[in-house]
Amino acid sequence: ANRIDQVNERYILENAKTGKDWPAHGFDYSETRYSPLSQITADNVDKLGLAWTYDLQSSRGIEATPLVVDGVMYVTASWSVVHAVDAKNGKKLWTFDPEVPREKAYEACCDVVNRGVALYEGNVYVAALDGRLVAVDAKTGKKVWEKNTLIDKEIGYTLTGAPRVFKGNVIIGNGGAERGVRGYITAYDAKSGEQKWRWFTVPGNPNKPFENEAMEKAAKTWDPSGKYWESGGGGTVWNSMVFDPDLNLMYIGTGNGAPWSHKKRSPKGGDNLYVASIVALNPDTGEYVWHYQETPGDNWDYTSAQDMILTDLVIEGEQRKVIIHAPKNGFFFVVDRTNGEFISAKNFVDVNWAVGYDSNGRPIEAPDARATDKPFDAIPGPFGGHNWHSMSFNSDTGLAYFPSQNIPVTLSEDPTWLNIDSNEPGQPMSGIGWNTAMRINEAPPSSKPFGRLTAWDPVKQEEAWRYEHASPWNGGALSTAGNLVFQGTADARLMAFNAQTGKPLWESPMGTGVIAAPVTYEVDGTQYISIAAGWGGVYGQSQRGSDLKTPGTVYTFALNGDAEMPEFTKYQLGSLISGVKYNPEFVEEGTGLYVSNCVFCHGVPGVDKGGNIPNLGYVNSAVIENLGAFVFNGPFVSKGMPDFTGRLSEADVEKIKAFIQGTADAIRPKSQ
Numbered sequence: 001a002n003r004i005d006q007v008n009e010r011y012i013l014e015n016a017k018t019g020k021d022w023p024a025h026g027f028d029y030s031e032t033r034y035s036p037l038s039q040i041t042a043d044n045v046d047k048l049g050l051a052w053t054y055d056l057q058s059s060r061g062i063e064a065t066p067l068v069v070d071g072v073m074y075v076t077a078s079w080s081v082v083h084a085v086d087a088k089n090g091k092k093l094w095t096f097d098p099e100v101p102r103e104k105a106y107e108a109c110c111d112v113v114n115r116g117v118a119l120y121e122g123n124v125y126v127a128a129l130d131g132r133l134v135a136v137d138a139k140t141g142k143k144v145w146e147k148n149t150l151i152d153k154e155i156g157y158t159l160t161g162a163p164r165v166f167k168g169n170v171i172i173g174n175g176g177a178e179r180g181v182r183g184y185i186t187a188y189d190a191k192s193g194e195q196k197w198r199w200f201t202v203p204g205n206p207n208k209p210f211e212n213e214a215m216e217k218a219a220k221t222w223d224p225s226g227k228y229w230e231s232g233g234g235g236t237v238w239n240s241m242v243f244d245p246d247l248n249l250m251y252i253g254t255g256n257g258a259p260w261s262h263k264k265r266s267p268k269g270g271d272n273l274y275v276a277s278i279v280a281l282n283p284d285t286g287e288y289v290w291h292y293q294e295t296p297g298d299n300w301d302y303t304s305a306q307d308m309i310l311t312d313l314v315i316e317g318e319q320r321k322v323i324i325h326a327p328k329n330g331f332f333f334v335v336d337r338t339n340g341e342f343i344s345a346k347n348f349v350d351v352n353w354a355v356g357y358d359s360n361g362r363p364i365e366a367p368d369a370r371a372t373d374k375p376f377d378a379i380p381g382p383f384g385g386h387n388w389h390s391m392s393f394n395s396d397t398g399l400a401y402f403p404s405q406n407i408p409v410t411l412s413e414d415p416t417w418l419n420i421d422s423n424e425p426g427q428p429m430s431g432i433g434w435n436t437a438m439r440i441n442e443a444p445p446s447s448k449p450f451g452r453l454t455a456w457d458p459v460k461q462e463e464a465w466r467y468e469h470a471s472p473w474n475g476g477a478l479s480t481a482g483n484l485v486f487q488g489t490a491d492a493r494l495m496a497f498n499a500q501t502g503k504p505l506w507e508s509p510m511g512t513g514v515i516a517a518p519v520t521y522e523v524d525g526t527q528y529i530s531i532a533a534g535w536g537g538v539y540g541q542s543q544r545g546s547d548l549k550t551p552g553t554v555y556t557f558a559l560n561g562d563a564e565m566p567e568f569t570k571y572q573l574g575s576l577i578s579g580v581k582y583n584p585e586f587v588e589e590g591t592g593l594y595v596s597n598c599v600f601c602h603g604v605p606g607v608d609k610g611g612n613i614p615n616l617g618y619v620n621s622a623v624i625e626n627l628g629a630f631v632f633n634g635p636f637v638s639k640g641m642p643d644f645t646g647r648l649s650e651a652d653v654e655k656i657k658a659f660i661q662g663t664a665d666a667i668r669p670k671s672q
């Protein structure tokens, strides 16, 4: 009998010893993404070959960690579609499409992605982009129950994260802090779907009763003259949740403040609890236990939603139960998970917003870090020194492995922003509901982009080794007892490294850039390495690191595998657009409109090369000449593009055209 009915707490704890299955998001409850399987080793990895591939029927970002139990893989594609696949040969067993309404999709800040499912006692749980949590029968793919998790369907909450099951409760948060929402997480009974508890991460209107003592305390760290509750406050739990069964504590990583500008949401300052924090909760009741705030008074979209890992480290001679964490803000944290005590923090990339952390765990900010009254080239920028791409911790080498990066962006406060939806053109994506109260790239950034695989020693708080990639936005990491680290790359490879030295040992081409993390499992005595590849996510919508655009595919490898690679699809970059008639006087206003409505999906015309969404500097000139036909009445709603009818006027479209053609003309190399 297939053991999917038996997947519960004991099963996950037992499996962590053998590594046969990959039954939970981060492999085990501690989310180490370290597997004890050792058939594939640093000595024989050169014999790794393709075993099978599976077409995920998806052209947008694939961020899922596939789960595997007893020879069946459960993986999600874009638009929250679940695929159950035979893990030995890649044959489809069933698919479940929650049928996310496409007209809601543009509310997602960062592509129509999904980071995977949770499994528990015969059910598969998927968080649909539009806010529904759905339980699906793992054997049949039929819906068991469905719950709306949103407190308000109108303000743009979206679900991209993988649910977790802790103590028989399915736990799910949400995203939306770029639009202005109030973060929270909810627990549902895994069997019945009944709501068990809900915990908000930031206070609501202080003139109304607080939900609990933690909110009352938090409210003292916000300035009510900013009316933060009207723009939500942020602190969304859009990715990381971990569980320690021994301590009976669960931990959540909270997101950035909403709006981004600290001065706008809390004019007289304040730390703004519990944004950009690690918070420990009682998993039975959802009650607050402790918190540690990594970025007090966040002003740079420095989410702490990046994957946390639980491990035990010997620090200054003492065994400590810790959380290790590399959030967007560029510092690597070691925190005592029994009580939230700060142990240490060290920057893993160059940073310019803080010079370090004091012994109490407060950042020592650089003097001009909040000087966003003029453009500030924040390092890391809002894409993070490390984003959601998963981290792995190998207790044999004592190293954490994760993709680090810089994506240059300047931030400047928008003086015209007064309160929610009072945007003037110029703020990123404000035309479709973003409320950052910041402008981007008013002056060009001077910092340099990079992407690398970082191997970090959390005890010494220093880098052990690094591997420089061709571009930022590389995939998450897996480490194994075979002294190996696996990582997919933005330039469309799956690579294996010696875990101790960082020496690259093996690679296979992929059909697209990779952003998700590999997993490993065993069926009938064979160890497999598997990765769900599909370029996208927030950076991958508009930019690329490879010249391939093969649809989303699961690639699975084993020693001596000899399956044939499917044909890869080449990305065709058109020629730089020319000849569209425009009024040069419109370019300046067109710039603001473009930034407010188009830039995070379509990129900078002619400068970016297009990701999984086309760059408008390289399309056929007829498209831009007839831009109104694409912008109004929603012809591309089915692909996730908003219908701008009523949001933009015909005159606005003429200005946007001027910006697109004007920019292309400005960057065109001059011929002699």
Ligand SMILES: O=C(O)c1cc(C(=O)O)c2c(n1)C(=O)C(=O)c1cc(C(=O)O)[nH]c1-2
Residues within 6 Å of the ligand: 063, 109, 110, 111, 113, 158, 159, 160, 161, 174, 175, 176, 177, 178, 236, 238, 255, 256, 301, 303, 382, 383, 387, 388, 536, 537, 538, 539
């Ligand atoms: O503040 C939020 O609510 C929120 C949500 C999400 C998301 O749900 O995907 C991202 C972010 N923020 C974010 O800041 C970010 O850089 C990001 C990247 C991605 C991605 O999937 O590539 N999602 C998100």
Ligand SMILES: [Ca+2]
Residues within 6 Å of the ligand: 177, 178, 255, 256, 301, 303
């Ligand atoms: Ca965010």
